[in-house]
Amino acid sequence: MSQILQEVLAANKQYQAEFGDKGSLALPPARAFAILTCMDARLDPAKYAGLSEGDAHVIRNAGGRASDDAIRSLVISYKLLGTKEFFVIHHTDCGMLLFTDDIMRDLLASSLETATVDENGWHDVGQGPGSAEARNIAFLTFKNLEQSVIDDVQRIRQHPLVPATIPVYGYIYDVKSGQLLEVPAATQIGQAK
């Protein structure tokens, strides 16, 4: 058993010991909202947005993008579980700003091992075959952080499965300060009708 697996299971045992009455929480989110945010390790949405267990849905992927899968999750969130407000929260220093889809495809085509970056940019240290599969993937990288929030709020707002009555707020989380900063143009686009 790996050290990480041992640590996770030990932490989980501790959590169980302090679990209290959380076993009686209901399935629908008590505070009826959903957050779409990035998988970035520095982000803890429960902490930065003040969520207790049972409060809100949290959807996370690379970039916090409004991918088809994120939309699937948001639709299930409001349709079956009654959420009424959505947040899109990207963040400063996001990995998705650092590279492009083309870089990602080139790196994966040469090997499947972890790539490294130095002053000359990304390069591969791995040996062995990569995969042509990468040619068909949109990695959803972006060049402008504010615009990425605007684009994703807009995609959700305009999606035929998202009711006009749900407001969609656009924010950026600052990894240096922990602050949530509104992207007013996004929130404006995302307002409920």
Next chain:
Amino acid sequence: MSQILQEVLAANKQYQAEFGDKGSLALPPARAFAILTCMDARLDPAKYAGLSEGDAHVIRNAGGRASDDAIRSLVISYKLLGTKEFFVIHHTDCGMLLFTDDIMRDLLASSLETATVDENGWHDVGQGPGSAEARNIAFLTFKNLEQSVIDDVQRIRQHPLVPATIPVYGYIYDVKSGQLLEVPAATQIGQAK
């Protein structure tokens, strides 16, 4: 400004005040692993798996499914940010067990408003047009919880963009106790080669 938005921003202000030296955390996850789990409001992966900010990537969607978008995120996670172990963690009492893709499509075809469920099953209370768009979406519901973990670990293991050197562990989180329970057949399939 909605009450939820006010509460989130107030909680965020509190978080900023206690932010400490977290502004110096590095982009790559310090503990070099990633968790794929459900968006369910009752789950807090940081708490149930013992994560501090900066430790690990957390990917979440409805069901914790190994969707194309989750795979995209996992590939970025190891390839650019060096994670070396993956967890797939589904949970008991998951919404994805309660309905089928057909139910979801029918509900969305009749209206976009929140549906309700009673002893006769799901039904729509909303008025107005739904959307034909739902006909094209795979909602990734499942009938058997253990099998869903096995299927998703297998999909990740067999994916051409996932290196054979990364172990993929399969677990179920029990919402009644907070316990992580291994799905041995999944972990077996997911073992590194």
